[in-house]
Amino acid sequence: MIWTDLGGLVLLNLAGAASPGPDIVLITRTAVRSRKHALATTLGIQVGVLMWCTLTVVGAAALLNAFPTILEFVQIIGGGWITWMGISMLRSGWAERDNPPVDTDEAEARLGSTRSSFWKGLITNLSNPKIVLFLAALVAPLLPPSPSVSTAVIVILALWLTSMALQVGIVLVVSTNAVREKMLRAGPYIDMGAGLFFLVAGVSLIVRGIVGLL
Numbered sequence: 133m134i135w136t137d138l139g140g141l142v143l144l145n146l147a148g149a150a151s152p153g154p155d156i157v158l159i160t161r162t163a164v165r166s167r168k169h170a171l172a173t174t175l176g177i178q179v180g181v182l183m184w185c186t187l188t189v190v191g192a193a194a195l196l197n198a199f200p201t202i203l204e205f206v207q208i209i210g211g212g213w214i215t216w217m218g219i220s221m222l223r224s225g226w227a228e229r230d231n232p233p234v235d236t237d238e239a240e241a242r243l244g245s246t247r248s249s250f251w252k253g254l255i256t257n258l259s260n261p262k263i264v265l266f267l268a269a270l271v272a273p274l275l276p277p278s279p280s281v282s283t284a285v286i287v288i289l290a291l292w293l294t295s296m297a298l299q300v301g302i303v304l305v306v307s308t309n310a311v312r313e314k315m316l317r318a319g320p321y322i323d324m325g326a327g328l329f330f331l332v333a334g335v336s337l338i339v340r341g342i343v344g345l346l
Contacts, residue, residue, distance in 0.1 A: 141287060142294050148266045149181075149295040154214055154256050154333055159299055160306055161221070161326040162249060164315045165233075166240035167307035169249040174299045176253025178292065184263045185291045189284045203261060204344040210259030211337030214330050217256065221327030228320035236312050239319055260337070 150156070155177050163170035233239035243249060257263070305311070315322065 138287065138290055142290050145291045146294055146298055148263065149298050153262055154217075154260050154330060155253075155299070156302070157326050157329050158217075158253065158256055159302055161322055162243065163303045163306035164239075164312060164319060164322055165236075166243055167303060169240065169243045169246055170303040170307055171300070172246035172249040173253035174296070174303055176250040176255075177257045177299065178296045179254050180257030181263065181295050182288070182292045183258075185288050185295075188264065189288050189291075201345065204341040206261045207337045207341030207344070210261060211334045211339075211341060213255060213259040213334070214337065215334030217252070218327045218330030218332075218334055221323045221330060223327075225320040225323030225325075225327060228323065232317050232320050236309070236316065239312070239316060260333075 159170055159174055159177070162173045228242075233242060
């Protein structure tokens with residue numbers, strides 16, 4: 133595999149990773165409240181990204197194209213989780229609208245444990261099949277038909293590490309004290325906006341999955 137091909141794969145992957153979706157919205161929403169929770173969320177998301185990248189490179193993602201019914205069920209189940217997340221964010225934001233955090237420490241405390249943030253990130257990523265559809269449609273065709281082990285490892289690491297660098301960069305920018313303090317009182321409305329996004333995305337996935345099964 134030549135370096136220009138690898139560069140093309142990385143650029144396509146970064147374009148997909150930067151596009152608005154549940155992962156980016158969850159990271160941004162969390163980073164406004166806490167850097168360490170946002171980094172835990174990003175770590176969870178990236179465990180999912182590593183899995184999807186590995187499946188794509190070794191060819192397993194092609195199974196979803198060969199057996200689309202699997203994808204429909206992933207969309208329905210994943211859409212259910214994302215919808216539940218959206219409802220939770222809406223309820224949390226609505227409850228806090230008249231009682232926003234008084235400072236950044238309280239905003240961080242209301243997020244709970246970093247472990248829960250990690251699991252939210254992981255499950256949110258695994259619940260959204262957009263990444264595997266993107267990788268299968270755009271990245272997989274650029275891969276060699278039967279990549280060697282070394283090529284597969286290089287491609288997986290390149291896709292994964294660049295995606296992680298992008299998301300960690302977003303966290304570090306959004307979670308600066310200056311940004312957090314300015315956005316503090318807007319936190320409940322950010323939660324409601326993120327919740328609405330998750331709700332629409334989750335319902336769309338469920339509908340798409342049901343329509344695909346019919």
